[in-house]
Amino acid sequence: xxxxxxxxxxxxxINFSLKGQDYEVKYTYGASGNRIxxxxxxxxxxxxxxxxxxxxxxxxxxGDVTVSLFPNPTxxxxxxLIEGGNTESEYSYQVYNNAGTMVLNGxxxxxxxxxxxxxxxxxxxxxxxxxxxxxxxxxxIIKE
Numbered sequence: 001x002x003x004x005x006x007x008x009x010x011x012x013x014i015n016f017s018l019k020g021q022d023y024e025v026k027y028t029y030g031a032s033g034n035r036i037x038x039x040x041x042x043x044x045x046x047x048x049x050x051x052x053x054x055x056x057x058x059x060x061x062x063g064d065v066t067v068s069l070f071p072n073p074t075x076x077x078x079x080x081l082i083e084g085g086n087t088e089s090e091y092s093y094q095v096y097n098n099a100g101t102m103v104l105n106g107x108x109x110x111x112x113x114x115x116x117x118x119x120x121x122x123x124x125x126x127x128x129x130x131x132x133x134x135x136x137x138x139x140x141i142i143k144e
Contacts, residue, residue: 058139065089067130073142076119078128082111089132095141096127118143 028037056071065085069078082091087110095104095116103121108114108130116128121143128139 060137062132062135062137065132067137069128069139069141072139073144074118075144078116078118078141080108080114080116080130082108082114085111087111092131094129094131096129097121098125 026039027035028039030036056073058069058072060067063085066081066083068081068083070081072078080093089110091108093104093106093108093116094102095118097103103126104116104118106116118126118141123143126141126143128141130137130139
């Protein structure tokens with residue numbers, strides 16, 4: 001009983017000492033899925049800005065191609081950046097609203113930055129499906 005009380009007091013003191021400070025907690029897991037390590041890292045104002053910017057870009061490896069979508073959430077148009085792969089590839093895309101209705105479709109030529117016009121859409125949740133042949137990637141897009 002004393003051990004439990006001491007542990008609770010220790011936990012309270014740690015929590016109290018961290019109040020008013022911004023920390024990031026990172027956990028490391030072993031092969032069996034058990035948590036084996038916890039790290040506390042103090043977050044500075046600069047690292048908060050970079051985290052916010054990173055959240056606005058979705059980047060995914062798709063075979064030999066890297067696909068980046070930004071900004072997400074968006075207030076206007078969505079930019080799609082395709083790098084690597086075959087320069088003659090063509091991608092098709094469809095945008096669906098939250099009800100599952102297709103609201104936009106089109107094609108994107110191979111590499112480079114492309115615009116998907118969402119500025120005229122209402123605020124809400126949309127799904128972008130980017131397709132190359134039989135393969136497809138699905139992204140959740142938030143329109144503010």
